[in-house]
Amino acid sequence: MREILRLALTLTAVAVLSASLLTGVNIVTEPIIIERQEKDYHQSLERFFPDVDHFETEEIDGDQYDIVYDQDGEMLGIMATVETAGYEAGLIYNLAVNDQGEIKGLVIVSHAETPGIGDVITTDEFQEQFTGKGFDDPIEDGEDVDSVSGATLSTGTMIVSVRRTVTTIGENFLDKQIRAFDPTEVADGIYQGSVEGTHGILTVEVEIADGVIERVDVIEQNETEAYFVDSYPKIPERIVEEQRLEVDTQTGATLSAERIVSAVEKALEEAPTVENGGDDTDEGR
Amino acid sequence: MERLLTIIFVYILVENFVLHRFFGICPFLGVSRKMETAIGMSMAVVFVMTMATLVTWLLYSFVLVPYNLEYLQIVTFILVIASLVQLVETTLRKISPTLYQGLGIFLPLITTNCAIMAVALLAVREEFTFVEAVVFGLAASIGFSLALVIMAGIRERLELAEIPDVLQGPAVTLITAGILSLAFLGFGGMFTL
Amino acid sequence: MKAGNVYLQDLSRGIINENPVFRLLLGMCPVLGVTAFFINGLGMGIAATAVLIASNVVISALKNYIPSQVRIPCFIVVIATFVTIIEMVLQAFQPDLYEALGVFVPLIVVNCVILGRAEAFASKKPLLRSLVDGIAVGIGFTLALGILALVREVFGQGTILGPDPDSAIQLFGAGFEPMGLFGQPAGAFIALGLLLGVVNIIFKKFNIK
Numbered sequence: 049m050r051e052i053l054r055l056a057l058t059l060t061a062v063a064v065l066s067a068s069l070l071t072g073v074n075i076v077t078e079p080i081i082i083e084r085q086e087k088d089y090h091q092s093l094e095r096f097f098p099d100v101d102h103f104e105t106e107e108i109d110g111d112q113y114d115i116v117y118d119q120d121g122e123m124l125g126i127m128a129t130v131e132t133a134g135y136e137a138g139l140i141y142n143l144a145v146n147d148q149g150e151i152k153g154l155v156i157v158s159h160a161e162t163p164g165i166g167d168v169i170t171t172d173e174f175q176e177q178f179t180g181k182g183f184d185d186p187i188e189d190g191e192d193v194d195s196v197s198g199a200t201l202s203t204g205t206m207i208v209s210v211r212r213t214v215t216t217i218g219e220n221f222l223d224k225q226i227r228a229f230d231p232t233e234v235a236d237g238i239y240q241g242s243v244e245g246t247h248g249i250l251t252v253e254v255e256i257a258d259g260v261i262e263r264v265d266v267i268e269q270n271e272t273e274a275y276f277v278d279s280y281p282k283i284p285e286r287i288v289e290e291q292r293l294e295v296d297t298q299t300g301a302t303l304s305a306e307r308i309v310s311a312v313e314k315a316l317e318e319a320p321t322v323e324n325g326g327d328d329t330d331e332g333r
Numbered sequence: 334m335e336r337l338l339t340i341i342f343v344y345i346l347v348e349n350f351v352l353h354r355f356f357g358i359c360p361f362l363g364v365s366r367k368m369e370t371a372i373g374m375s376m377a378v379v380f381v382m383t384m385a386t387l388v389t390w391l392l393y394s395f396v397l398v399p400y401n402l403e404y405l406q407i408v409t410f411i412l413v414i415a416s417l418v419q420l421v422e423t424t425l426r427k428i429s430p431t432l433y434q435g436l437g438i439f440l441p442l443i444t445t446n447c448a449i450m451a452v453a454l455l456a457v458r459e460e461f462t463f464v465e466a467v468v469f470g471l472a473a474s475i476g477f478s479l480a481l482v483i484m485a486g487i488r489e490r491l492e493l494a495e496i497p498d499v500l501q502g503p504a505v506t507l508i509t510a511g512i513l514s515l516a517f518l519g520f521g522g523m524f525t526l
Numbered sequence: 527m528k529a530g531n532v533y534l535q536d537l538s539r540g541i542i543n544e545n546p547v548f549r550l551l552l553g554m555c556p557v558l559g560v561t562a563f564f565i566n567g568l569g570m571g572i573a574a575t576a577v578l579i580a581s582n583v584v585i586s587a588l589k590n591y592i593p594s595q596v597r598i599p600c601f602i603v604v605i606a607t608f609v610t611i612i613e614m615v616l617q618a619f620q621p622d623l624y625e626a627l628g629v630f631v632p633l634i635v636v637n638c639v640i641l642g643r644a645e646a647f648a649s650k651k652p653l654l655r656s657l658v659d660g661i662a663v664g665i666g667f668t669l670a671l672g673i674l675a676l677v678r679e680v681f682g683q684g685t686i687l688g689p690d691p692d693s694a695i696q697l698f699g700a701g702f703e704p705m706g707l708f709g710q711p712a713g714a715f716i717a718l719g720l721l722l723g724v725v726n727i728i729f730k731k732f733n734i735k
Contacts, residue, residue, distance in 0.1 A: 352711060355555050358557075362551060407610045407635050415598070444602075445641055447555045447633045451633060499723045499727050499730070504723045507718050508715065508716050518710065
């Protein structure tokens, strides 16, 4: 009995000593850690919004959006902290967008992409191509920004995520209209549109009859077959079903899915509108 | 459900604990010489790892976080794992001596198997829910076992191969593991969380 | 004179004859996991060394007060305490390194090198020798991490002192295409395997046992 008591006492003593030591160190280091994290974030804030005075935080879909104000309470823009997955999970970045919906800059906060391959997302060269792009730009791989070959997954998903963040910011904080499209305004007919795909042109054919999207077909493509089957015919079916372009493009092949949507968009952009068709609603894009 | 399935496939194939994340290398090199021991070790790891994730997750969420004691995480987790291993060992010896004969010698080794500690830490860091955490623990341990068993199969044949003198033993095992890891790289990007 | 010899022996044994990585193959997880860049490998080595020295000293000092039945849990708590301290210090003062090492910092606690030294050496030997042993094994561990990380960074990235672009030195001209394999997990295994072969050759040549 005495023996067991002695063992228990020793263990307790060691545990108590350890806990108190750690509590002490924690008291010393915790404020330093918090202060440093805030300082880091503030530095990025100041880099993009030199007149920053204070900000308000809002959370949308688990991501953090800080609305930045200057001294007079004028809104300067939004700083988003977004978590996404590149090749590996846990890719966190800050995106600064000004009050016009234009991207001021991009900072990778932390990532686990493969060194020497996927980590090109941290290079200025990759990041700077976003600068100045905004809500009204496509921000699309192969169109106004480029993914990096050899790291298509890391850079491609990054582009898709930036597009989504800019859209979220525009819709929630800047009163921007999402790319509006009304099939009833398009004259009946069959239209074709093409975008640059993985290995070549991707062309779709859209049939409009009586103001209804009747059919969407991909008539030419050179996507990676294994991925492409995830998006086709799923995405055209969704477009026909929902009669709009802003369908959920989260499939196993998000890049191909987004390409189909933009090809349809292209086709309809060039299509003639019905007489008196409100051209104004199409202004979003 | 979809997310749980993704977790399972990601941690068995893509982010394989041994071949991609480098957790549990010591037992991977140490007990992969014979298929029999590899299977014994695998079973012990699957059991302890799943249990450890379960207990540490509960402890972290319902004790450490509410009392702002997150900084005691490492001390608590390692003690939980050590006690758990001890508990499993004692119970097994009483309840099923045959199973104990099979697994017993591996149990003490598991305390310092960093894959177990890694699973407990990552379940918290990745902010998994309780069910996700348990599934994650199970998947990670199956991934570990898969790598271990494949490696044992290769090494049994490697015994008969002619290997340059200086590469005998651990060196050639590591190179083999590298080639195996290269093969698993093919799963990369197939599933993401 | 004789006492000095003992310390020298401890020193050379920890660094060379019983190098934890190259000879004993202990603590391999961080060796493979954080050596894509030299700085990370070195940082990991130093962090582990600090824990090793501290735990060796404390355990050696406490060895007469700890009953042998509960010694393993006590050692674990001592090691875990120092690991937590190192984690907090890194997070506060070396945030980039802390981020880069990730979960491998708390995992120092299950590094078999440290518990192994506590059990096999510090719990039996006097304080000063335990200190020397901690330093020696720590240097041996750091050395191995440093060499592997150097090889991997030079071949895999073509730089040294990366990944921070401010400190990274490009070793080769623009025509150099880095061998991506060495940055990958698979490359870590293969590089360490080949390195072990080289170490074996050297040991053979100088007849070191």
